[in-house]
Amino acid sequence: MKAKNLPIIALVGLPNSGKSTLFNRLTHSSHAIISEIPHTTRDTNRGVAKIDGRAFEIVDTAGYTNQKGQIYQSAMSQLSDTLSKAEVIVYVIDGTVDASAGDDTLAKMIHLLKKSVVLAINKADNSFSALPAEKFRRLGFEAIVFISAIHSIGINDLNEILLKNAPKKGTYTSVDNDEIMVAILGRPNVGKSSLLNALAGETLAIEADEAGTTRDTNEFSLQFHGTQITFIDTAGLRKPGKISKAENIEFYSKVRTKRAIERADICLMLIDANEPATAQDLHMAGMVKDARCGLIVVGTKWDTVEKDTHTMASITEFIRSKLQFVWWAPLVFTSAKTRQNLDDLLALIKDVNSRLDFSLSTPKLNRFLEDANAKNPPAAVKTKKPKVNYITQTGQHPPKFTIFATHPEYMHWSYTRFLENQLRDQFDLNGVPITIEYQSKYKEGKRRTKEDWKK
Known part of the structure; x- marks a missing residue:
């Protein structure tokens, strides 16, 4: 998706007025978490609404409040910034109750x-x-429309007002084949929102010491050497056993995080360099591996680590020892505060994405297989000796290879690991998951001869 300079429509109001429901209705998505719990939305959610051939950027904001605290104050700072940039403001108010003192303050x-x-x-x-x-005219707004966001009542009337009042500007393309989708994953307080803000050069996501600050997924796109990279900042995932059914907000945050992984071409798994490779880090790495995404491990808060000449090597060795099952993922240490290695990270993202589309002709693959077998042929299992016959590439993004073999059911996992390492070494496929599957060279249903059984 490419959106440039679209008119901004800001959805504002008190907590539980229905802003997030309206956001999902206008953008035809389920991006914003909907809950009866006040202050569910903290960061601004952004999406695109398409109305009669025109595109608008819709921004869902946190419910207005005068409560104290780091998170509330940061949310209100984001609200103020959004209002200053918006071309049209949609003030969403709960029509079942009288306007409150908070409504009066926000209206002013x-x-x-x-x-x-x-x-x-x-x-x-x-x-x-x-x-x-x-009952609501005392707020001083002339344009009034009755809606039910949940039941889509009055949405057409609202759309007509938006078409009339919003400036005609900007461009929008729904499909961008060159766009790289990157999910930012990690435990609570590992520095995901800090990384997003550092890459954006502005405060898009609230940063706070309190775990669980981020609830919705936040997205931001940038251009890097002619390529659009879209980052998805996700909620920090705690251990599954620590999330109760009563914590429905965090449950839906987890669901959205899993969706972000499914959308992503590449996942950045953030690990606090001061506390690397916990059990939850390993769990998330397993999620990415199962999703067949590209993977980059990012050590965060590098500026806070006490260092000597051996620090990076020792921490790298420790992380590698814990993440042996994704040994192919590159590791980079960053600091959102000092912007250390952020350009290197962007270059690595672009590099890994290009490897996801790796393709090799069947003749070249079979020359590779012949050389690999000369080094290390499949080992015999009991009385059966597996034999590889030929290989072909059967998938991209990520690469997938199918090997036709005799007795493939006896192929040992160590041989598959050997082939994978050979592919990575020869064709520079670090950061990319590789699938190698085996098929019998005999077609299903074909009767084998006595000579076949001797092979």
């Missing part, structure tokens, strides 16, 4: 901006469920 803040505003009276599921418009 919006009036000072002198921007186009639509008052969307939400939860108007029928003519009796919402209070009359007169």
